[in-house]
Amino acid sequence: MPIIQVRNIAKTFYLPQPIPALRDVSVDIEAGETVVVIGPSGSGKSTFLRCLNRLEYAEKGTILIDGVDILDPRCDINAIRAEVGMVFQSFNLFPHMTVLENLTLAQRAVRKRSRAQAAERAMALLQKVGIADKYQARPEQLSGGQQQRVAIARSLAMDPKIMLFDEPTSALDPEMVGEVLDVMKTLSREGMTMVVVTHEMGFAREVADRVLFMDQGTILEEGPPEHFFTAPKHPRTQEFLSQILAF
């Protein structure tokens, strides 16, 4: 059974005039799969991602995460969210805490781990993302790339089954993009289920098992990257790819 099942979801923002962000999106994602979502800005790809851990409430359809219907108001959304890590474009580290505290807070409050257990897990993950020596630093003392790696480690500390990435490299200086993508590649290789919204076509081509192309709130085309980047079927996809691959 797919670990993520999305059926006919729709979402409209009222600002206050109604703006349909998603209309009738359905997709299945298997455990261990890395799915990259691309598309022009305003196409609904971030909204789609944020629906998967209910940061946005899809108003129609069903979303099953590991078999649990998260649009059911009675579901324990906090328990689901602990299983679904999320990495944001703007890192969103907690500025009033050290790196270590950023990683241990939720482990202790949600996973009920002891201080020592949480710190041990945190240090192992900081080691993995290559910034173990900065565990006592404040987020503001780190570079953008380091902050984003801490943010990834913070999500991983909950031992989630799924990781969502919302344009994780868009706010980074170009020379720091690589270090974050490297961490994500490792994760993908280790079999983490990942949904990544990104503009990094190189990453999509190299790491993705499947690429979704979204436009105007729908998934226009999907397929494995080799097919997707070489022989896109939909004219809108062709146009988009020709625009960003022109450079």
Added chain:
Amino acid sequence: MHCPAALDRPKGKGYFLFWRSVFALGLGLALFAMYQASVSVEYIWRWNRVPQYFWTTEAIDIHATQEGEVSRVERSGETAVIVLRNPSGEERYVVPTATLRVDKGDLVSPGDVLGTTTRSRPGLLLEGLFVTLEVSFLAILGGTVLGLMTGLARISTNPALRWSAITYIEIIRGSPLLVQIFLWYFVVGTVVNQLMTRWDVAPIDPLWYGVLALSIFSGAYVAEIVRAGIQSVHRGQMEAARSLGLTYTQAMARIILPQAMRRILPPLAGQFISLIKDSSLLGVIAIRELTKASREVVSSSLQPFEVWIVCAILYLVLTFTLSLFVQYLERKAI
């Protein structure tokens, strides 16, 4: 420090010297003008009359309680013991030696003065200062708790909570504090105290109505400060916290409020400084705080200039101390 003047051409040394002198001169002139004005109305400054209202010593006569004959006076340095004998037994009185009014063999009637002792105690101004301090401290506590709860209710999605908060804030901010004090004391206080008498309970001290009025008044302003502080924290912080599985309460307590606190503290200090000054209105409901005490001192000393100046300085000491304390907290909160 960022100085807006840095955007203009650099200022020379003479510029600062000149304008500092202008300031000093202005200050001196103002003080001199004030003095001259007081001289022109033939006011006589008597600063020496002020200290007694901070700390006062009063003479207390020691009276005999029974009739009898002084059988003995035992002098031992500073104090003396008078022994009074009558048919029913002996009575002893301790009196400062220097003020002894009787000697051995004297006949004494009840009420006769045997000697005079002195007692020192805080004067009216100091007592008033303590009352102001007490009322302000309690009202700051009450206002903080009330403001925090109302601020959180104000941003809640629950209409009952949100509308209650809005109603409370708008009503309190829309009427004068003096009127609110009257309402609490003369309307609510009358009702409550009548009920208390009916149930044979001691009526509540006016001080508590004052604390209540000030707490509720400042709570409304604190609520808006808290709300603005919380909303100034980037929404990504709440999203990040919730995406990790924290509940709303956990995220608020651990992530949002600690960050909001830094932005809440400066306006909160301003609010509490206002509160200390507003406590001067409580004199109208028979609470003898600093201002009311000063008014009483003025009417007994007949030295209004000194007393009101001292009163203002005492308020300044309170508010400035609070301001320093909050600055210290601000530095501590990263």
